[in-house]
Amino acid sequence: MFKVSSQQTYNNDILPEFARSNRYQEKPTKEYLTEDYERFAKNIGRCVIQTFAAEFLIDKVSTEQLQKRIESYKDTSIVGTIGKQIGLNKLLRWVPVNLEEIKKAELSGSYVKPIGQKHVTGRAMLALVGAIYHDQGAFAAKKFFHRHIIPRHPTDHIFADKPILQFDNSILLKTDL
16 A cells, blocks of 8 residues: 555555656656556546635635536536647647548648547646646645636636746646646
8 A cells, every 4th residue: 555645545556656756757658657547647637626626616606607617627628728728738649530631631731630639638637637636735736726727717717816827838747836
């Protein structure tokens, strides 16, 4: 068992190696970055985002709108758009659903928009928040949520304390999130 805090323990089988060491700085390999952990991090991220969104919105919107607004923070399309704005999509390895159409368009000199990028980026964004929460704790995850998600949310950015900050793509790799 691996002790994460005074109240939580996890079986070592579900923890990635980077949570136990500095391997997050290395190139990911299937040895320690498994599909099970990705699913685990995505689900944790979804719960964390829901919690922080509820905490943030509780006194800002009516009770009738609260649930709908909280749900919008978990929507992979909205979160994917936010992920694209901070450059997360440039760090992902994925194959578009319409890859053949893209290749044909490139040969003819035209452009076809890749299908699936927003959804994949949204899932990665949820997993990123979950991984931050898991590896660095609630404070770091909340800081990331308030710095990167709220200011870029399509409706709730008006409640943000700070204007949108512009970052280079390496911000996601730094520990100061």
